[in-house]
Amino acid sequence: MTSHWFWILRRLSRRIWVRATLFSLGGVVTALAATWLSPYIPNDLPTQIGSDAVDNILSIIASSMLTVTTFSLSTMVAAYSAATSNVTPRATRLVIEDTTTHNVLSTFIGSFLFSLVGIIALSTGLYGDKGRVVLFAVTLLVIAAIVVTLLRWIDHLSSLGRVTQTTERVEEAAMEAMRERRRAPYMGGAPLRDPAAIPPTARPVFADAIGYVQHVDVGALSEIARQRSARVYLMSIPGDLVDPTGPIAMTDGFDEEGNAAVRECFAVGGVRSFDQDPRFGASVLTEIASRALSPATNDLGTAIDVIGRTVRLLSVWGEKPETEKEIRYPNVFVPPILIEDLFDDLFVPIARDGASTVEVGVRLQKAFRTLARFGHEGFAENAKRHSAEALERANAALVVEADKRRIEALAREVGAA
Numbered sequence: 190m191t192s193h194w195f196w197i198l199r200r201l202s203r204r205i206w207v208r209a210t211l212f213s214l215g216g217v218v219t220a221l222a223a224t225w226l227s228p229y230i231p232n233d234l235p236t237q238i239g240s241d242a243v244d245n246i247l248s249i250i251a252s253s254m255l256t257v258t259t260f261s262l263s264t265m266v267a268a269y270s271a272a273t274s275n276v277t278p279r280a281t282r283l284v285i286e287d288t289t290t291h292n293v294l295s296t297f298i299g300s301f302l303f304s305l306v307g308i309i310a311l312s313t314g315l316y317g318d319k320g321r322v323v324l325f326a327v328t329l330l331v332i333a334a335i336v337v338t339l340l341r342w343i344d345h346l347s348s349l350g351r352v353t354q355t356t357e358r359v360e361e362a363a364m365e366a367m368r369e370r371r372r373a374p375y376m377g378g379a380p381l382r383d384p385a386a387i388p389p390t391a392r393p394v395f396a397d398a399i400g401y402v403q404h405v406d407v408g409a410l411s412e413i414a415r416q417r418s419a420r421v422y423l424m425s426i427p428g429d430l431v432d433p434t435g436p437i438a439m440t441d442g443f444d445e446e447g448n449a450a451v452r453e454c455f456a457v458g459g460v461r462s463f464d465q466d467p468r469f470g471a472s473v474l475t476e477i478a479s480r481a482l483s484p485a486t487n488d489l490g491t492a493i494d495v496i497g498r499t500v501r502l503l504s505v506w507g508e509k510p511e512t513e514k515e516i517r518y519p520n521v522f523v524p525p526i527l528i529e530d531l532f533d534d535l536f537v538p539i540a541r542d543g544a545s546t547v548e549v550g551v552r553l554q555k556a557f558r559t560l561a562r563f564g565h566e567g568f569a570e571n572a573k574r575h576s577a578e579a580l581e582r583a584n585a586a587l588v589v590e591a592d593k594r595r596i597e598a599l600a601r602e603v604g605a606a
Contacts (some may be wrong), residue, residue, distance in 0.1 A: 254298075269285060349397055501554045558576075583596050
């Protein structure tokens with residue numbers, strides 16, 4: 190599992206200002222590189238190329254990139270608003286972290302600064318004739334990068350903030366977190382299947398804030414425990430809401446200093462994170478379906494599409510991991526994510542909000558039938574349980590007997606699977 194600092198760096202890499210800053214520094218360095226490369230330019234080359242043309246080109250880039258950046262920022266904000274109102278606010282973060290948008294805006298800002306620094310350096314005579322030739326060659330490369338970026342941006346704008354594209358991003362984030370957890374079901378630690386197994390000598394460690402666990406550095410916990418020949422029992426995993434009244438961990442063999450170090454290994458924030466929390470991705474996915482089923486939206490197609498995605502998502506949970514499951518940190522005990530909780534996260538909201546819609550009821554029963562036939566551990570039992578619950582809700586909400594019979598027939602197939 191990722192360390193705390195690597196997790197912080199990964200979060201920073203998703204912030205647009207970080208990438209824009211790096212591209213901007215690259216633009217400045219590129220503009221000034223001509224002064225360092227000028228000694229390697231042949232003496233007769235400046236007269237052959239006509240290096241004075243670079244002044245006008247840089248002026249055009251500077252003015253156009255400022256306009257394009259302003260337009261792109263307004264488009265980006267509009268896409269965020271559309272994702273918030275049409276999908277769910279919890280999915281907006283994935284739209285904000287879109288790498289294509291970050292690269293496009295960073296390229297525009299970097300090109301603007303490149304041209305601006307180039308114009309300033311030209312006006313002060315910093316380059317000389319040979320340096321201007323190098324700047325001209327680099328400017329041509331920058332123009333090519335701008336053209337490619339603009340074409341990519343035009344294609345990307347057609348889907349930015351749209352319901353289907355945002356739903357796909359949520360599914361990808363949930364799948365990534367789910368595959369990571371399948372590779373290390375207990376985040377590299379030993380399984381803690383029954384809290385009763387915690388020794389009575391263990392002492393509680395409490396959170397110092399109210400919020401959601403976003404990340405747990407299991408490797409650091411293991412090192413702290415190894416130094417003391419002790420053990421750590423996690424009571425909260427990423428996605429759990431914690432507060433100072435409930436323990437986030439139990440420690441056996443720790444002093445107060447050690448317990449304080451354990452507390453530092455938990456990152457607690459105001460919102461849930463997709464990284465170590467597969468259940469959050471599942472919950473956001475069903476939020477999209479619930480909003481689509483609301484009377485104000487009335488978008489059955491999106492709800493049915495999400496049901497198909499839930500089946501695909503759960504199939505990942507049943508896959509054999511690419512790497513062997515191993516206990517890397519035997520002195521840290523971690524509770525599992527239960528398959529019944531994943532089923533509840535994915536299907537209870539959809540079955541509740543779509544109970545009065547026969548199309549949703551039919552699609553749900555077909556999804557349960559598929560899941561029951563997968564043969565993965567716990568799938569058949571939970572599929573049959575949710576099939577019966579969805580049927581009960583549909584019978585209470587539907588008024589047409591023919592619709593009820595259609596759903597009942599499919600529910601019998603689920604029960605026989």
